[in-house]
Amino acid sequence: MAVGVVAAATEGLHAPVRTKLESTMIIVTGSFVAKENHLADALALSLEHVRRSRAEHGCISHAVHQDAENPSRLVFVEEWSDQAALAAHFAVPASRTFAKAINELAIEAPKLNVFEAKRVSI
Numbered sequence: 001m002a003v004g005v006v007a008a009a010t011e012g013l014h015a016p017v018r019t020k021l022e023s024t025m026i027i028v029t030g031s032f033v034a035k036e037n038h039l040a041d042a043l044a045l046s047l048e049h050v051r052r053s054r055a056e057h058g059c060i061s062h063a064v065h066q067d068a069e070n071p072s073r074l075v076f077v078e079e080w081s082d083q084a085a086l087a088a089h090f091a092v093p094a095s096r097t098f099a100k101a102i103n104e105l106a107i108e109a110p111k112l113n114v115f116e117a118k119r120v121s122i
Contacts (some may be wrong), residue, residue: 024117025119026082027114027116028079028115033072045101049095063078113121
């Protein structure tokens, strides 16, 4: 009988349609600590970078935050529609220029993490 109920419930249905809620996205987190006396320059470059990046195809969100415990630490949180959009972002000459500039202003190599995530409801 359980089989009959399942068959009746699914009869005439097509493959599930993938909704925005079920879609995966790419999440990027990154951070660096600016050298002493270089925070203002690092923050200005970072704001310019995130504002430019938000206009790129596949960018869902892109933000920079200043750490409340260490104000010299800037933290980036990005959401991209897919890996191809992120790869295109990394290929933009202005993104490469930003990365080089930040490396010069940071006390050590910036940290970068990339995740593939699926939105879930709670």
